[in-house]
Amino acid sequence: MSCPFNDEQLMQLQAFIELCKTQPQILHHPRLSFFKEYLVSLGVTIPTATFGTKHFTPSGDGSQNETGEKAQSSTEEESEQESDVELDMDGVVEGDSIGDDQLMGDSNKEPSDEDRDKSDEKRSEAMRAFSDQQFEEAIKLYTEAIQLNPQSALLFAKRGQVYLKLNKPNACIKDCTRALELNCDSAAAYKFRGRAYRLLGKFEEASHDLCESLKIDYDDQTNEWLNDVKPNAEKLRQHKLSVQRKKEEKEHREKLRRLHKAQEARSQAAKAQAQANAQSAPTGGMPSGMPGAGPFPQGFAANDLGSLLMDPEIITAFQDPEVMAAFQDLSTNPANFVKYQSNPKIAAAIQKLQAKLGKGGSMPFGGGAGFGKGPSDDDVGLD
Template identity: 50%
Template sequence: MDKEIELLHQFVDLCKRNPGLLHEPKYAFYKEYLESLGATIPPLPKKEEKPKEPEVHEDETMDEPEPPVELDMSGVIEGEKDEPLPMGDSGKEVSDEDLEKANEERNQAMEAFNEGNMEKALEHYTKAIELNPGSAILHAKRANVLLKLNKPNGAIRDCDKAIELNADSAQGYKFRGRAKRLLGNFLEAHKDLVMACKLDYDDVANEWLKEVEPNLPCCLTALIVFYSRQHSNIRSLDVNKSRIVDLMVDDCE
């Protein structure tokens, strides 16, 4: 339920930034609901009028079906099924010697990364993590390498650890958001990338965020369907869209 409520919050946030979205026919029910509460919806900017096309008269008048809602799944990949990489001993007492060796491994990893040798970079970051398992930045850096290797599941595990070690790990949120986007988890990706930009704005994270945002409105229909199935008193999705919105708003309050 929390994910569905978060989706509604994010859709509302998107509407704040792009009020014109509410003028799309498929969201008319939500616009009508807001207006029933006394809200004023900004009008769409005027466009140049096009010549009217000849009217086509049909024998029967039928409601135009709403266009199917489709997510843009370009760039989505299947997650790898590799064994989890070593995370190091969380109870390890790190000595000065361990820190020195970990820094050496990190430097070699960065060098390999810059040369495009991701396998070697992965090896050195893993050694650095085993020497200094309490370093959030090492886990985040290894996650970035795993992304380059198209291993989003491993990247998510490292980012989870980075965030566990440091709740303000901007890179942890950034790379986890990217990994989730690659897996097609657009809602969670958006949430992480927003947090990454909030903690430490990054042009790359912002570009990734923009890449995810177009899919958010499409998720609203899925959310409505979810609520229609959760509440037994709603039998007709088409007739009861406003009722569903009422329920979603109640859950958010």
């Protein structure tokens, strides 16, 4: 089956996949609901939404590694490393548990005009209760308004603000995340969620959200909250950069180690092959007149034999069947070397052996130093 996409489309798809890896919360965007539903149908677990964290990877990121074991190991390593960073934890609170009473409304409901009007009335009542610091009442009224109009990002953001006043940062984050799913440019949702992250000690996430809020709509309080989290967020950022550098250096050293090991293995294999070739060549039927099978020049030592057997030219010459047959003949009757003087191949082999063993002297089977210049009376044994 041919690929139904062209190169440009494949590049766009690859870019989208990379975005999903670094910002899995993007899968909760309403316009990507079809893709999210498809992934869920395949049994994929979608990470909890932290929608709107553009160009940002929060600490404890939920992206998956190649294996669950690697992901767990990486998370544990990062936790241990971040524990070494000295942070100002003043003002950090224990996280709240989200109860079933935090109703989110029917996300598929399309409110009528009447529903919107009633929802606005409830919102006005909730705002008055909030001004009177009747926070529980405000939560109740905002919840009623949300059930009437669950498509209003403002209602979720405002209820999140009330949860923040009640020191329930996790409930605030849940509401503000829903608000950002409905409206990714909600400055209030970024602002209150950023403050909630700060209360939980998630300084990088807090810094990001507060920055996003200021980009959309500047607010003095938001700027003050941002200045409060910046020192800790910067410490964590620098620490992560240091950890990343150390990781890359470690991977580089490991790569060099593997490369060196592979080079050593290739070198050992080459030596073993050369030794095997050297050992196998003479066993193919060295003539009996060769070293160890007949007379050799006077003073021929064992190391001379080793030098002969390791000589590549000698080994190559004796792998030729014609040369082997000639030397077998010569080992039987050394006087027969005369008939091989006209054969260039055999003459060359005899001269190589003569130079190696005799150093210009006599051959082990009677050949003289002048082999190749023509037979003499002494060579053929005539009177």
